[in-house]
Amino acid sequence: MYRLVASDMDETFLAHDHSIPQANIEAIRRMRELGVLFVPASGRSYASVVESLSSVPADLLDGTYVISYNGGTINRMGDPRPLESHSLPFETVRDLFGRGKTFGVGVHIYQCDGTVWAANLPEDDKRYLDGHMAYQEFDGVSVDFLRDVPLAKILFARHDLAFLHQMAEQIGAVPGTSFTFSSGRYLEYLPEGVDKGHGLCALARILGVDVAETIAVGDSLNDLPMLEAAGLGVAVSNATDGIDGLAGYAARSSCDDGILAEVVEKFIEPQAC
Template sequence: MYRLIASDMDETFLGAGHRLPEANVRALARMRELGVLFVPCSGRPYQSIVASFSGVDPELMRDTYVISYNGGFVNRFDEDEPIISTTLDRTIAEGIYSFALERRQCVHAYTPSGRILIQFAPEFERQKVEGIAGVEFIDDSWSDLSFAGDEPIVKMILMDPDFSVAKRLGAELGERFAGAPLDITYSSNRYVECMPAGVDKGTGLAHLARVLGIDMADTIGVGDSANDLAMIQAAGLGVGVANVTDDVRPWCDLVLDTDCEAGAFEELVRRVIEPEHA
């Protein structure tokens, strides 16, 4: 019997403009009734994820957890101190930043306090991240990571609106950092995500399941993009929303008929969770 559903946020649980569909709010209530734990699992910082639920009845998120930074942090919901945390090696973070600086490529640096520091952001990206908690645009005159102050860097992102360019940048980064403790993945059809080696949403889910004493066979992982793949593969049931990308779709045990805009989680509850409780 499934006891925990871990879900990506943007383009999976949330629609355009980081909007939470009403159908998914109703699904949260039904999962709560049935005793199934819903765990947001995102590349965003913990604080930004929690902010997405600001309009939701707090009772629906009581006693749950948040997996943030693509599995780098695990927090209890509404507790800022993580129970698990991992950060990037500073030398590697500086190297990724230098790579972006050489190309004046849009770069995001994420810190444990929830800051998302963005430099060289075109108007396209500024509009895309509008409304996300923690975003700060850094003046393009900066030439090192000192704009992050004393904080460690949890993860870094390069952005290009042409996904083929983003993938080429990821391949070049992979060559430059071959053998280094760095993993690279992709999301949102524009992001190159740079994480500490061995950190992904699948390991984040596994860590949390172990803390809670839940067998991985009793978990569901829901996503839409490449940075969700490890979670989809690790979970007992890997689920894609209808807008799941073509590279991830073949790995899903189930692809829902509903996309992120309409809110796919009522369908998931109806097709998978409720039959177990009939």
């Protein structure tokens, strides 16, 4: 019996225009009626996820949780104080920043408090971010101004996934980190051992839920650990990177259709009979 549905946000729960399909809101409503918890799971910060959920009625999110920073942070909805949080040492971020600069790509650096710093952003990345995630630009020369603040992750931006794969290979292993790819345009470096699968399992332990009783929904490589950890992994029809072939179920619905409606109809409703 499924008790929790964790869903990626961008290109999964959110439509391509960053809106929330009404079908997803109604699916959350039905899940609550059936005692199934909806949990957003994103590479973005807690604050950014909450902002993206502003059109969901508050009563439908009461008592839920947020997995953010690709599993690096877990919060109760409405409480900015994390239940679990992981960070990267400043020296590691500075090292990665220095290596990344040589490739001429955009860079985002995320503070644990949700502040995002960006430099050298390609125009398509600016358009992608504008209106759905706040960020502050810096000169792209040095990150020393971040020496004394906790840092959640650093990512490199270029709308060329093959290039980013080559970049990761050339950067090589960086002690204390793991990396992943997201949204077809980002190479992300996280604290070692952190991924959405880790976040889902950690939240399941907190709630006393068997991870086999969870469903995870996603579209990209950074979602794969979560899809593999869950009792059932679901890929939206607009999934990239071959995720649909690795998930337990490849959905007919895209992010624009309201993927959660299909999840509820196919997997949640039948268990209520």
